[in-house]
Amino acid sequence: MKIESRLAQIGSIQEPKTGAVSFPVYNATAFRHPKLGESTGFDYTRTKNPTRSVLEDAAAQLESGDAGFACSSGMAALHVVLSLFSQGDHLIVSLDLYGGTYRLLEKIMTRFGVTASYVDTNDIDAMSELCTPNTKAILIETPTNPLMMITDIERVSAWAKSKGLLTIVDNTLLTPFFQRPIELGADIVVHSATKYLGGHNDVLAGLIVSKGKELSEQIGFLHNSIGAVLGAQDSWLLMRGMKTLALRMERHQYNATRIAEYLLEHESIEEVFYPALPSHPGYEVQSRQSSGNTGIFSFKVKDARYIEPILRHIKLIAFAESLGGVESLMTYPAVQTHADIPLEIRQKVGVDDKLLRFSVGIEHVDDLIADLDQALAAAKREIEEA
Numbered sequence: 001m002k003i004e005s006r007l008a009q010i011g012s013i014q015e016p017k018t019g020a021v022s023f024p025v026y027n028a029t030a031f032r033h034p035k036l037g038e039s040t041g042f043d044y045t046r047t048k049n050p051t052r053s054v055l056e057d058a059a060a061q062l063e064s065g066d067a068g069f070a071c072s073s074g075m076a077a078l079h080v081v082l083s084l085f086s087q088g089d090h091l092i093v094s095l096d097l098y099g100g101t102y103r104l105l106e107k108i109m110t111r112f113g114v115t116a117s118y119v120d121t122n123d124i125d126a127m128s129e130l131c132t133p134n135t136k137a138i139l140i141e142t143p144t145n146p147l148m149m150i151t152d153i154e155r156v157s158a159w160a161k162s163k164g165l166l167t168i169v170d171n172t173l174l175t176p177f178f179q180r181p182i183e184l185g186a187d188i189v190v191h192s193a194t195k196y197l198g199g200h201n202d203v204l205a206g207l208i209v210s211k212g213k214e215l216s217e218q219i220g221f222l223h224n225s226i227g228a229v230l231g232a233q234d235s236w237l238l239m240r241g242m243k244t245l246a247l248r249m250e251r252h253q254y255n256a257t258r259i260a261e262y263l264l265e266h267e268s269i270e271e272v273f274y275p276a277l278p279s280h281p282g283y284e285v286q287s288r289q290s291s292g293n294t295g296i297f298s299f300k301v302k303d304a305r306y307i308e309p310i311l312r313h314i315k316l317i318a319f320a321e322s323l324g325g326v327e328s329l330m331t332y333p334a335v336q337t338h339a340d341i342p343l344e345i346r347q348k349v350g351v352d353d354k355l356l357r358f359s360v361g362i363e364h365v366d367d368l369i370a371d372l373d374q375a376l377a378a379a380k381r382e383i384e385e386a
């Protein structure tokens, strides 16, 4: 069955008792045992909940993995995955990545003796140099947040396998509708399901999908032991969002491409970072490994003085953090989503004071371009008059 059909049908044929097409929300935290030594398969909700299980099975299937785990946020999902590692272990991580992931690695995992080196994850020589006997995994975002750098998943996971490393891919920006890293050789996929999977800026959630029995058992143990699991109500809300993922991703992609092309030609814009543009350095790899493009991109204005008035003048587009929802949001990574990354690293990567990140929603593209156009014109006027 095609992915569009599988998405639309999440949970709809799993309730044989009533035939409900929307799977019920099981709020129970405890489940009766038929007798000593027997279980219905559900004992305690942290370990397994019927509503969450439907979501987890759907996630595993959509990402071509063996097991899925729903967590209370994307960060909780990353924390569970990083808990696979122990004192002395070392990870190789994308140079450009979500600031919260960097914070988790640098401010929390280091306290447990787990360290990370940040590198361009297409540079196999640089990664080989960083690899020590203690290196256990490579963690990549592709595209990265916010600079949209692309990593060749197949090439990197083949290299990781040859070194005995796990490949972990944060697939938040593309979702399994456009990209399935496990099919390309990855071992674990992580999502901030708060973003495109939920899709409506109204549910905080994370997902993990793993390949292989032993690895899935280890993650299952950590998921239950750490306990940052997704509640039944939010599991249902996430599934409701996922049913329309295909339609939304196509519209996000269409709108983002049109707007990126518009900005590329705009006199006040210095650079547009969007892998759907043939000028993007990752265009060829992205076109090969994904069937489409995300709805988020970043762009640099020519003069940092534009930033404040642009954010003040946008009306339809909200000045807000987060991404992947039906409503368009614009954020300033240097002081918001990526503020926890030290200045010298941000500057090295390019997350500087001229960069804006735009999560393009599903509104009519003409309205979004009109909003941007008036905000850019107002910003230009103010700067010229100052």
Ligand SMILES: Cc1ncc(COP(=O)(O)O)c(C=O)c1O
Pocket (backbone or CB within 6 Å): 073, 074, 075, 076, 098, 100, 101, 141, 145, 170, 172, 173, 191, 192, 193, 194, 195, 204, 205, 206, 322
């Ligand atoms: C790529 C990526 N991974 C993980 C996260 C963390 O997810 P959450 O905010 O759901 O905890 C985010 C949040 O913005 C993200 O953009």
